[in-house]
Amino acid sequence: MDYSSYKHMKISRRDRILTIMLNRPPMNPIHYELHNELSRIWYQVQVDQETDVVIFTGAGEVFSAGGDIPMMQRRIDDPELFNQKNLEMKQMIFGLLDLEKPIIARINGDCIGLGATLALLCDIVIAVDDARFGDPHVKMGYVAGDGGAVIWPQLIGFGRAKEYLLTGDMLDAREAERIGLINHAVPREALDDKVTALAEKLANGATKAIKWTKASINIPLRQLAHSIMDASLAYEALTNIGPDHQEAVAAFQEKRKPKFTGR
Numbered sequence: 001m002d003y004s005s006y007k008h009m010k011i012s013r014r015d016r017i018l019t020i021m022l023n024r025p026p027m028n029p030i031h032y033e034l035h036n037e038l039s040r041i042w043y044q045v046q047v048d049q050e051t052d053v054v055i056f057t058g059a060g061e062v063f064s065a066g067g068d069i070p071m072m073q074r075r076i077d078d079p080e081l082f083n084q085k086n087l088e089m090k091q092m093i094f095g096l097l098d099l100e101k102p103i104i105a106r107i108n109g110d111c112i113g114l115g116a117t118l119a120l121l122c123d124i125v126i127a128v129d130d131a132r133f134g135d136p137h138v139k140m141g142y143v144a145g146d147g148g149a150v151i152w153p154q155l156i157g158f159g160r161a162k163e164y165l166l167t168g169d170m171l172d173a174r175e176a177e178r179i180g181l182i183n184h185a186v187p188r189e190a191l192d193d194k195v196t197a198l199a200e201k202l203a204n205g206a207t208k209a210i211k212w213t214k215a216s217i218n219i220p221l222r223q224l225a226h227s228i229m230d231a232s233l234a235y236e237a238l239t240n241i242g243p244d245h246q247e248a249v250a251a252f253q254e255k256r257k258p259k260f261t262g263r
Contacts, residue, residue: 042095044173066113141244145236
């Protein structure tokens with residue numbers, strides 16, 4: 001399988017384990033081009049006959065800071081671009097949920113916004129214990145429409161999910177493990193051993209039984225995502241053209257706190 005067209009991800013293979021690394025350090029933000037790449041990669045992995053297990057991680061010491069601020073400004077300036085990126089967003093989320101091969105999220109550092117959504121949609125999440133998780137869409141005057149509303153309530157229940165999604169507050173990996181948002185929080189020096197051991201266990205198992213068990217478990221998640229994403233992305237599009245989102249983008253660029261007006 002040829003992955004050479006992906007310029008912002010580093011893709012490597014060891015035996016039948018494929019590692020996909022977001023490669024825009026130090027923060028690995030998901031900008032215009034990487035957004036497109038992430039909308040395509042999972043469908044290609046699905047038909048990769050040499051791969052049984054996927055490890056998804058980030059370069060450096062941050063998994064991903066989430067959406068790219070310049071891309072946010074481009075979507076404000078050109079709302080039609082938002083429609084194009086919404087299609088990619090659905091392909092990104094549905095592609096992750098449709099992929100039958102198990103995905104281990106190797107969280108090497110902070111995991112924020114869209115980065116957190118992508119990680120939490122993986123099958124098993126293993127994080128360094130000093131990583132932080134959060135979905136701060138609302139702090140950017142934005143609806144959490146890109147999948148956070150789908151997966152957070154399924155992992156930690158509606159009450160906790162509402163608290164984190166409505167405030168945009170962060171939580172550390174130990175707390176995330178305690179409440180069931182992720183599977184394991186480990187010391188940094190133990191991360192690779194933990195991820196590798198699990199990946200090899202899956203790769204050496206009954207791979208057809210494993211992938212079809214995953215496919216069965218994901219049936220209600222796929223149904224849920226299809227029932228929510230159009231509406232949540234439409235709400236996000238409304239906030240994309242609102243003054244509060246523009247104020248948040250400007251404040252971020254000017255390194256100050258935004259002054260929201262509720263518009």
